[in-house]
Amino acid sequence: MLKQITVTVNGAQHTAEVEPRLLLVHLIREVLNLTGTHIGCDTSSCGACTILLDGKSVKSCTILAVQANGKSVTTIEGMIQNGELHPLQEGFKENHALQCGFCTPGMIMRATELLANNPNPTEEEIRWGISGNLCRCTGYNNIVKAIEYAGAKMRGEEPASTEPQFV
């Protein structure tokens, strides 16, 4: 039995007829063709599929598309504003916080909520905050630095020097 749903994705309203078993991540990737949201584990463990649902970071592989009915979704594609990278995107770029980039969209979406709740997190708070996101190649040091960079920029401060760290 198909259900009609209306979801606002990155500011634009979309209406679709979906099977209740369709996962939100499949709606995003396959119906809306927004392939920046990745599927890593498909078992709620890796965080690659993290998006914002009404501003809260969630794993879209463990939510049904019908559960997003009437709600607003933000994906990595919605982060760039007026052609300018979001401070988190800039922070990841400047700090060499990605290699293959597979985990990056999920990391950035998670970090978006983290900084919204806590604009000036400590290193430990950042590490706890991204504990639901796995990176299999860069390692976490530069990711933490990227989030610190973005936090500083969003607070209107000068971000610390962006010398990448290879540990």
Add this chain to the structure above:
Amino acid sequence: MIAQSFNYEAPDTLAKAIALLQKYGDEAKILSGGHSLIPMMKLRFATPECLIDINDIPGLSHIKEEGGVLKIGALTREAEVEHSDLLKKHFPIFGDVTKLIADPQVRNRGTLGGNLAHGDAANDHPAVMLALNATVIATGPDGERAIPIDEFFFGFYMTALQPDEILTEIQIPIPEGNTGNAYHKLERKVGDYATAGVAVQLTLDQSGNCTAAGIGLTNVNPTPLRAARSEQALLGKPITEASIAEAAQYASEDCSPSSDLRGSEEYKRAMVAVLVKRMIHKALERAGVK
């Protein structure tokens, strides 16, 4: 992984949800946070005919104090429990437990009601609720029913909830006097289910006698377990190193862990003893005794 097909209903009142449960009987499942149910459906361990999503029903999400009782709505998310100032006052144990449950994204979805209704001895809230002597409120066609936590967990994924009942609230007596509580679990990595977990709440009177003791164990038994002999070992007298050691010993004897990837039976029993000791000390510290 795609779940088997099912009907999806999102009623906006409790009455409508209960009517749907009556219509579908065993073939329906309540959907709260979905973070235990949806993974099971994707693996096809669960194949309900109908999912009844209760997230649109108002009045199921709250943390409040009323007449000496703490009331937590079933749909309250782990993240809300984690950051609640009201809970920090009497129940720092909720800060202990939520931060050890999965990760921030899962905690944005998972609910307290779902964590208990799932009936999984690996979940962390059941042991906490045992230690705190919680009461589960279930709402069905005939209204509300109060189920003491000791009568709630029946077996593997089995609880006292009837097919036409919805867990709507958890009630916890706010302890008087010098009370402290604490939870910890041993985990292999962040977000893992417990190798062993222990929840403790202790109340002491003016002269230092222990007047109430609650001890619950996570994932070392087919069902969440109350360490009743350990509680008895502490009650009615001042708590000493000797009685703490006795309580730890009893808990490690009375649980029934199975050997698996998280460790051997022997190891888990040993860890239960260690955690019981540590959580008693931490609860005493929070009670202002140390």
